[in-house]
Amino acid sequence: MISGIAASSGYAIGHAILLEKKEITISTEKSSSISNELKVLEDTILETTQQLQKIYEQTKVEIGEEEAMVFESHLMMLEDPEFMNLIKKNIEDEGYQVAYAVQLASDFFVEVFENMDNEYMRARAADIKDIADRMIRISLGEMTDAMELPKDAIIIAKDLTPSDTAQLDKNKVKGFITEVGSKTSHSAIMARSMGIPAVVGVADISEILKGSKEKALTIINGFTGEIIINPEQSTIKTYEDKVKSYNAEKEALKKYKDIKLQYTTGRKVSVAGNIGSVDDLQLLLEQGAEGVGLFRTEFLFMGRNEMPSEEEQFNIYKQVAEKMPDHPVVIRTLDIGGDKVISYMNMPKEDNPFLGLRALRLCFSEVNLFKIQLRAILRASIYGNLHIMFPMIGAVSELDKAYQILRECMNELQHEGTKYDENIPIGMMIEIPAAAINAAEFAKKVDFFSIGTNDLVQYTLAVDRMNTEVAHLYDPFHPAVLELIKNTINAAHNANIWCGMCGEMASDVDATKILSSYELDEFSVTGSAVLQIKAKLLEQTNVKQID
Amino acid sequence: MYKDKVTVINESGLHARPASMLVKLAKEFSSDIKLISQDKNGVAKSILSVMSLNLAKGDEVEIEAVGQDEKEAVKALVTFIKEGCGE
Numbered sequence: 001m002i003s004g005i006a007a008s009s010g011y012a013i014g015h016a017i018l019l020e021k022k023e024i025t026i027s028t029e030k031s032s033s034i035s036n037e038l039k040v041l042e043d044t045i046l047e048t049t050q051q052l053q054k055i056y057e058q059t060k061v062e063i064g065e066e067e068a069m070v071f072e073s074h075l076m077m078l079e080d081p082e083f084m085n086l087i088k089k090n091i092e093d094e095g096y097q098v099a100y101a102v103q104l105a106s107d108f109f110v111e112v113f114e115n116m117d118n119e120y121m122r123a124r125a126a127d128i129k130d131i132a133d134r135m136i137r138i139s140l141g142e143m144t145d146a147m148e149l150p151k152d153a154i155i156i157a158k159d160l161t162p163s164d165t166a167q168l169d170k171n172k173v174k175g176f177i178t179e180v181g182s183k184t185s186h187s188a189i190m191a192r193s194m195g196i197p198a199v200v201g202v203a204d205i206s207e208i209l210k211g212s213k214e215k216a217l218t219i220i221n222g223f224t225g226e227i228i229i230n231p232e233q234s235t236i237k238t239y240e241d242k243v244k245s246y247n248a249e250k251e252a253l254k255k256y257k258d259i260k261l262q263y264t265t266g267r268k269v270s271v272a273g274n275i276g277s278v279d280d281l282q283l284l285l286e287q288g289a290e291g292v293g294l295f296r297t298e299f300l301f302m303g304r305n306e307m308p309s310e311e312e313q314f315n316i317y318k319q320v321a322e323k324m325p326d327h328p329v330v331i332r333t334l335d336i337g338g339d340k341v342i343s344y345m346n347m348p349k350e351d352n353p354f355l356g357l358r359a360l361r362l363c364f365s366e367v368n369l370f371k372i373q374l375r376a377i378l379r380a381s382i383y384g385n386l387h388i389m390f391p392m393i394g395a396v397s398e399l400d401k402a403y404q405i406l407r408e409c410m411n412e413l414q415h416e417g418t419k420y421d422e423n424i425p426i427g428m429m430i431e432i433p434a435a436a437i438n439a440a441e442f443a444k445k446v447d448f449f450s451i452g453t454n455d456l457v458q459y460t461l462a463v464d465r466m467n468t469e470v471a472h473l474y475d476p477f478h479p480a481v482l483e484l485i486k487n488t489i490n491a492a493h494n495a496n497i498w499c500g501m502c503g504e505m506a507s508d509v510d511a512t513k514i515l516s517s518y519e520l521d522e523f524s525v526t527g528s529a530v531l532q533i534k535a536k537l538l539e540q541t542n543v544k545q546i547d
Numbered sequence: 548m549y550k551d552k553v554t555v556i557n558e559s560g561l562h563a564r565p566a567s568m569l570v571k572l573a574k575e576f577s578s579d580i581k582l583i584s585q586d587k588n589g590v591a592k593s594i595l596s597v598m599s600l601n602l603a604k605g606d607e608v609e610i611e612a613v614g615q616d617e618k619e620a621v622k623a624l625v626t627f628i629k630e631g632c633g634e
Contacts, residue, residue, distance in 0.1 A: 073563060073567070076567055076570070080593045080596070081590065081592050081593050082590050109595050109599070113598075113599065118601060121562075121599075128595070315559060318558070379558075
């Protein structure tokens with residue numbers, strides 16, 4: 001079985017087209033006429049500029065402004081006097097032909113960028129290589145016209161650069177398969193924008209394909225990462241049905257993307273999304289999510305040997321704020337405990353880490369780390385609509401302490417003359433039963449609640465849902481749990497604050513009816529469930545569309 | 548020749564967007580303009596040159612211009628950088 005990393009969801013049945021860049025040999029021989037070479041350079045620059053401009057416009061229309069930006073930066077490099085002067089010097093002083101002159105100039109700058117200590121700058125080296133490659137091919141007359149594609153092409157390549165994908169007739173491409181790459185590779189991002197499946201990291205796919213008939217029938221499963229070459233008839237039928245129902249579902253849901261909903265009482269209801277990384281935001285934006293109800297920040301702290309710096313965290317929070325400036329983005333402070341290993345934090349060995357020094361309690365114990373996270377969020381707050389949310393609070397004294405530390409951070413920033421949103425909304429997770437029962441007290445002190453049903457159910461029913469022996473007892477619809485949820489939402493409304501839910505229950509279509517009967521203000525769901533939940537809400541008798 | 552110093556205030560330093568805004572501004576002047584920081588220098592009208600300086604927040608950079616509009620060029624660029632390169 002051939003498989004890789006599922007990088008863009010969907011199914012596709014099509015014909016495999018192997019995209020192989022023809023190897024070009026660049027002659028290092030000196031030119032017989034410098035003036036001739038300079039003329040060729042001039043023509044090359046003109047042709048390259050025209051091509052890039054066309055690709056920029058095309059990409060802007062077909063995919064979007066953001067994806068088109070990369071070609072704008074290529075155009076800027078073409079106008080770079082230092083780059084051009086170096087190429088000219090290689091022609092005039094060294095006597096090389098245009099192709100080699102460009103190669104040398106490219107190598108020079110690529111080396112500078114690849115040695116920088118900044119990941120963003122190192123990635124720019126790829127841009128320089130891309131544009132140099134284009135110029136070299138044009139100067140050698142090697143620029144191939146757009147490939148002739150069948151109407152159901154599945155593009156296979158070792159890797160796909162922005163230039164590679166720009167050339168493709170998007171109407172004919174049904175999926176991508178690459179040998180290298182990750183979920184954040186250019187090809188994965190492109191595939192998600194286009195709404196077609198992509199599987200990356202499939203080692204030796206070009207070798208495998210070379211062994212089959214040209215344009216072999218291929219099936220991509222963008223959910224599991226599976227690839228089937230020359231499938232049997234029965235498999236084809238199965239996937240044809242899958243494609244049909246998936247497309248029908250997607251089409252049907254599309255119409256919910258931009259609508260806004262409210263309860264018949266006039267209270268607004270929104271569907272937001274949960275994210276655990278900046279990349280997760282992409283899916284939310286595509287689905288028209290009305291905000292981020294939970295931004296889990298643990299990824300910033302895990303899998304590394306030292307604490308993430310304030311600067312690093314600030315950049316992440318700023319990015320998210322800027323990408324969703326018109327909707328609330330709720331950032332939850334570090335919610336981690338003894339079940340995970342973090343080398344740079346002092347985490348005692350515990351017999352029961354889930355009832356131990358975790359989340360906010362851990363943050364109180366590692367105050368410096370906590371303050372750095374709060375400072376980073378505060379500094380980023382001026383770039384969008386950020387909210388701060390504290391996890392795992394059981395007692396009002398814990399909330400008070402969190403506020404005290406937050407105020408210290410605000411005072412420090414004020415002293416330093418650093419701007420932040422002074423009115424940044426502060427909320428808390430309701431996940432410890434004590435907080436749900438005493439919700440009325442907490443509602444007076446925060447700007448919003450978000451119910452974390454995953455832990456609320458576990459704590460309330462004393463069930464570890466990871467324990468297969470008792471997992472069947474984990475029931476979000478248990479009357480006691482529903483009672484706590486109802487109480488929490490009512491307490492919030494009585495205090496004129498909003499109440500959201502970010503636990504899994506919010507994403508469950510079977511729970512929509514009861515949650516909307518309680519008039520939950522915000523359903524914060526997994527990215528792929530946004531439209532589904534919106535559709536389900538609209539089915540409720542007490543929910544209607546806002547015109 | 549005219550020159551002046553200024554400190555970079557952008558949080559993420561002079562990455563692609565502010566750098567390209569800076570280069571666009573520099574190109575409006577006829578003078579040759581150099582950016583000097585620590586022991587490196589770059590050409591203000593070259594995006595690759597400006598980016599390779601890898602200027603971070605807090606870095607001090609000297610703008611040096613030679614030409615007809617050298618004074619205006621330096622003043623404009625210093626103000627531009629002081630105000631965050633349009634970010």
